[in-house]
Amino acid sequence: MTLELSLNQQPAHTRQGSSIGQPLTRRDGFLKVTGAARYAADNHPSGMLYAVLAVSSIARGRVAALDVEAAKAHKGVVEVMTPRNRPALAADPDAKDHPFMFRLDLLQNEEVRYPNQTIAVVIAETLEAATEGAALLSPRYEALPARVGLDDAESFVPRGVGVGNPAVQHKGDVEAGLKSAKTRIEATYETPAQYHNAMEPHAIVAAWDGDKLSIDTPSQGLAMAQGRISGLFGIAPQNIHIRSPFLGGGFGSKGMISGPQVLGVLAARLVGRPVKLVLRREQMYGPVGHRAPTRQTLRMGMDGEGRLTAIHHHAKTASSTFDDFFEPAADASHTLYASPAITTSHEAVRLDTGTPLFMRAPGEATGSIALESAIDEAAHACGMDPLEFRLRNYAEVEPMTGKPFSSKALRECYSQAAKAFGWASRPLQPRLMRDADGFLTGWGVGTATFPAIMFQAEARAVLKADGSGLMETGAQDMGQGAWTAFAQIAADGLGLDIDQVDFRAGSSDLPNAGIAGGSGHTATAGMAIHNAGAAVIARLADLATGNEASPLFGADNEGVVARGGRLYRRDDENRSESYAEILTRAGLTEIEGHGKGAPDAASQETYAKHAHGAVFAEVKVDPDFGQIRVTRLVGAFAAGRVINPRLVRSQYYGGMIWGVSFALHEEAITDRRSGRIQNANLAEYHVPVNADVPSVEAILIHEDDPYVNALGIKGVGEIGIIGTAGAVANAVWHATGVRPRRFPIRIEDLLG
């Protein structure tokens, strides 16, 4: 039988459940608040040594000398790993077999390509000894001038942006559209480099046993990490066991195994003992990815009714000098607003930084803050309310491709959020609202879309003679609640109460659950779980309906329903039998089934699949000081089936707060002479504190989508940022009359 079941079909064996949709609290919550949850760096295998990275203080050049003797002479230091003695690898870390194989700095030579690149690893009996050993290396460099800004290097058109989209895309004739327009706007916006800054730094505990490797490390993609390490060390994937039960945040920076993590494995190999390596906060500003800076220019034309006649979205961004990742910022204009002509284009420079990577909503976050600001400028130029303008340009089909949407409840998002926010009483002109304390008050709106992506995943389901179930998939919980949401899907998939299901995840020896990224994990691994459940229930049903002794004998044609640990005859609920009875009679201790989750190629061709949302923001700005406070955020999101409303709301809250961060706080500030980031710590790299987000509301809009997958799941991990950042920027304009063109918006931008 086919494992891909659609909601539209009537399969012979179905499950009914009530776990999906329940606002369960996190199943791992107790472990986390009691400190019992074991994160990677909590592991201490016996005989373990500590490795500390020595990192480059220059941005570009080469290491001329290291005082290895001084480091080695330090008490407790066991070994210093440099390009000279680093164990051989089976593959060149600079090789790039496919676009998603990122080049790693694994001490392949003395060259320095960015600040904080590893130049040696010191391994010692204690963390303190290793730390001091690293300081004693006192490197000497031959330094070259650093290239750090978007104007510091020659620009070019990259071959592809993001996950390989064309750098330039056209629909219609933008120049003609602009020419025919009654009103035109053009504006340029800048976004800074940002760093993921997960609370948990990248960490690894690695232990070799001959050719077998055991690893504890946070990973958003266990199978990919396993594959990469397998390639680098020339050992079979099944000889590598990675445990990643909990991540203290990833946001994309733990999607691929990073250079420092592999260096931990190399260090363990060099000394023949288990090794732990944990990055210091400032060491996370370089080798583990970041969001590249952008400079985006938007040109738009509108007809007499405020309809867009053309959108040109151009983005300049940067990658490292040695690898390719180009923030696809302009692509945000592909999906949001209807226009007969759209051009998106990118150019890039190469800078002396670590390679930028996926960072929560890559492209969408950067692109949408510029697009949403420009849309606001366009609305104002047409004398229209920004929400009305957005509705006037509502995309009934995907603007760039003309494909119908698999579902799109964006109108509902706008109307419900606008109502909850009280948008209707907004004055059109800026700088007209003041609160009782004299603060300039402004309201802004932003629209969000994020593609409903699926990867590939597998799961294994087991039903046991004692009536309980087991579901296994190597899913990754970054804190988003995968342990809980997947257990809910598993419970319904197995027709069991959630407490009767043993759900296992977070380990590479389980079926490949795909990557926890692209907001696609719940859909992808969720579908694998769902289908594995279907497969094992089908087997169970065959056992029952084919056995004369069963009350379900002969029900094959009518079908059975699995619910609460029993199978019921669909047309006669009085006839039923428990899983335990069926298996016991069959003399089986357990049966298993396998399932896959994957995008459906046919519907992919036919439909544009996106989650949508609308965010409204209120800001108050001190008229003398330019100090901005976001006082209210209301978002409404339609993202298909909601597995757990509590977890989904948390994702929206977190995303929306990140949007505030994008608009007002986050920025890596670089010393232009040295190329070094000068605020590489959490005291000075600002994210919002609680006092910065007094009121956040997320409304869940009901949406049934029969095309994305049988469960109807889109994704909620990234969409919260999108729209929010623009809404805040637009609210700042509405409060002050000053249009933010550079992010984050600072006091000095509004001092007047």
Place this chain on the structure above:
Amino acid sequence: MRDFSYFRASSLDAARQAAALPGTMLLAGGTTLIDLAKCGVAEPDTLVDITHLKGLDRIDVNERGATIGALAKMGHIADHADIKSRFPAISEALWQAASAQIRNMATIGGNLMQRTRCPYFRGPANFSACNKREPGSGCSAIGGVTRGHAVLGTSEACIAMYPGDLATALVAFDATVHLGERKLLVDDFFLLPGSTPDREHAIEPGEMITSIEIPSSAAAHRSTYLKIRDRQSYEFAAASAAVGIEFEADGRTIRDLRVALGGVATKPWRARAVEEALKGKVLEPETVRAASRLAVEGAVDHGANHYKIELAPRVVARAILKLGETA
């Protein structure tokens, strides 16, 4: 590891004797010192832990003023009922500083002694030139990232901003710092960088801060601390003002005024020109705004910190006018 010895002082004399030895540093709450040790700025041979000294954490408030022991915690002082009522600016400066966790650890002795946040000063592994760290080595900040640097009291040798909030309020109200037998006005305790930015305080080896004394005054009683920053909390000041005011019997004419600036200068910055310009005047918004501009007389910016020159007078004016409103 880098070995150092740790010594828990059992008496004030023992602490001072130990502190007189080269390479020795006092350890209070550790929120500054441990940080500086981690980034390689502080490399003590010996740490003298003073947190167990008895009686140094007292907060005494009477008619004459407040005496606060060097080991009193920032959080305790901020919450102290008499400090809140008689010295509101002191309480407000403290609770707007750092985070609740840090305020529960940090002492006011350590608070006065906190060092600049200049990233070049704090990055010895990456920037060798810093006159404050290494006299004569140069200043990496000039020509670099300067958004947080000072615009007042700078020299060619150093433009580092003094980041503390409390000391700003203290200089406004003529507080003194007690170094055992010796005492100094807080204003005199902090030194301008001049050509010796490595010397930040008028404290000698073997001396330690034992207490702070704040004299009572009508201006201190009617005072406020206004702190402006991009983030609502847990951020150093972009500009701040400690202001106290006393009116004549008419309730409008300014008899006494105290103004000090934070976040903009190389030391806590008393703005006497503003005080003098407004004393004897009737409190009027225009007069106050004009006088407040005197707060930044002689200010010099280094690019990205230019906005502080615009911002600081506005902060001063708002603080003064706010105190006028509560008349």
